[in-house]
Amino acid sequence: MTGGAGAPVIGLIAGYGRFPLLYADSLRDQGYRVFCAAIREESDPGIGAHVDELTWLRLGQLGKLIEAFRKAGVEEAVMAGKVHKTRIYKLRPDLRAVKLMARAPDFKDDTLLGAVAGELDRAGIHLVSSIEHAGDLLPGPGLLTRRAPDQTEQGDIAFGWDLAKSIAGQDIGQSVVIKKRSVMAVEAIEGTDEAIRRGGALGGGGVTVVKVAKPGQDVRFDVPTVGVDTVEVMVEAGATCLALEAGMTLVLDRAEMVAAADAAGISIVLEDPLAHAGGGEGSRIPS
Numbered sequence: 356m357t358g359g360a361g362a363p364v365i366g367l368i369a370g371y372g373r374f375p376l377l378y379a380d381s382l383r384d385q386g387y388r389v390f391c392a393a394i395r396e397e398s399d400p401g402i403g404a405h406v407d408e409l410t411w412l413r414l415g416q417l418g419k420l421i422e423a424f425r426k427a428g429v430e431e432a433v434m435a436g437k438v439h440k441t442r443i444y445k446l447r448p449d450l451r452a453v454k455l456m457a458r459a460p461d462f463k464d465d466t467l468l469g470a471v472a473g474e475l476d477r478a479g480i481h482l483v484s485s486i487e488h489a490g491d492l493l494p495g496p497g498l499l500t501r502r503a504p505d506q507t508e509q510g511d512i513a514f515g516w517d518l519a520k521s522i523a524g525q526d527i528g529q530s531v532v533i534k535k536r537s538v539m540a541v542e543a544i545e546g547t548d549e550a551i552r553r554g555g556a557l558g559g560g561g562v563t564v565v566k567v568a569k570p571g572q573d574v575r576f577d578v579p580t581v582g583v584d585t586v587e588v589m590v591e592a593g594a595t596c597l598a599l600e601a602g603m604t605l606v607l608d609r610a611e612m613v614a615a616a617d618a619a620g621i622s623i624v625l626e627d628p629l630a631h632a633g634g635g636e637g638s639r640i641p642s
Contacts, residue, residue, distance in 0.1 A: 362388040366429035366480065367406065368420070370436030371397040373607050374492075374580055378435040379405040381490055390427040392420050397438055414438060415448035417455065417471065421478045431481050433488070434468075434576050437546075468576045484574040489605060496601040496627040499613050504622045508563050508596040510536060512624075515565035515598070516631045523569040529579055530566040532594070534558040548588045560593025567628075568603035582607035586615040586623075594621070601625035 365387045369375035375391075376399060382389050383405075391406040395413050403409045410423045424432060448456060455470050472482040486493050504512060511533040518538065519531045528542025532554025539562055540554030547566060554562050566579050581599060589597060597616075599606075604625065606612065616623050 362386055364388045364390055364428050364430075366424045366427070366432030367391045368432060368434045369393040369398045369402050370434065370438045371399075372436050372580070372584075373399070373582060374605060375399065375436040376402060376405045377492060377607055378433070378485075378489070381492070382488055383407070385488060390424070390429055392423055394438065397436065413447065415452045417474060418449045418451035421451070421475065421480065424475075424480050425478065429480055431483055432475065433483050433485055435485055437580070469573070472575060482575050485576065485578050486574050486603075486605070491609075492605045492607065493602065494604075494606055494609070494625055496625050499606075499609070499623040499625065500616045500621065502617070502620060502622045504563075504596050504598070504624055507535065508622060511563035511596070512565055512598040512626065513631070515563065516567065516626070519565045519567045520570055523567055524571075526569070529569065530564060532558070532562050532564050534562045547585070551585075551588050551592045551594055555589075555592025555594050558593075560595075562592070562594045563596040563598065564589065564594055565598045566604065567600045572603060574603075578605055579603060580605040580607065581612070583612045583615055586612055586619065586621060589621055590615075590619045596622045597624075599623070599625050601627055603628075 365382055367375065367379055367382070367389050369391050379389050379391065379402070389406040390408045391402060393402050393409060393411050395411050408427060412419045451474070455474055459466050459470055475482050514536040515531045515533040519529065522531065522541055523529045528550065530542040530547045530550055531538060532540040532551060539558040540550045542550035551564055566581065568579055572578070579600065581604065585597070613623065
């Protein structure tokens with residue numbers, strides 16, 4: 356269902372990947388009229404077919420974003436899709452963004468995004484959680500694939516969980532690549548896919564990937580997301596197991612992703628974070 360003329364308007368700030376397209380579809384199915392501000396350097400060129408109105412802007416055009424949302428009557432907005440961190444150092448900010456960055460104590464993700472959210476709020480535009488309308492894109496605990504993690508992989512999940520949480524809490528990355536309780540790779544600015552490739556190469560395949568949300572994750576931005584492309588990278592790297600944080604990880608194109616994983620013999624499990632709260636020896640696979 357597409358939002359009609361009298362439907363509530365929601366603003367969508369669209370970044371990289373399929374998530375913004377799927378999220379826009381979900382919003383329209385729920386009766387919203389979607390006004391999309393798509394980032395030229397990141398957004399899928401086909402985003403226009405999934406929204407009601409569209410404007411394109413460059414990363415750093417904060418003033419244009421606010422002006423476009425105001426003209427469209429947007430009072431509530433959501434961010435969907437990542438912005439590659441390396442682009443932060445190449446952007447050409449407008450005057451409003453320059454002033455915001457000059458006030459920022461550092462260029463960490465949460466600092467900059469929090470400042471953007473504050474600027475939007477001052478303009479009368481409330482930024483809401485990116486998982487608020489996620490629906491089936493946000494699964495709970497359980498095994499997604501036919502194959503469950505074996506004993507070695509369970510040990511690697513348990514070993515990698517606290518490490519992943521630690522680096523996430525320091526705003527370094529959200530993923531680690533483990534083999535036989537040794538760290539093959541830690542995600543940093545390059546992103547999850549490149550960390551998987553590096554970890555797989557260093558480990559000679561047979562690695563486990565653990566991806567988590569930050570402790571105290573601000574769910575308005577940068578929610579962990581996986582999809583078919585994640586499995587494709589794992590196959591390329593020879594990775595055999597993917598452990599995700601249930602209730603905090605968006606799974607895109609789930610049927611296709613699981614089918615690809617099953618075909619490759621990869622195990623994917625959504626872990627209950629409470630099972631890791633005590634830091635126990637074994638990773639518990641939810642039933």
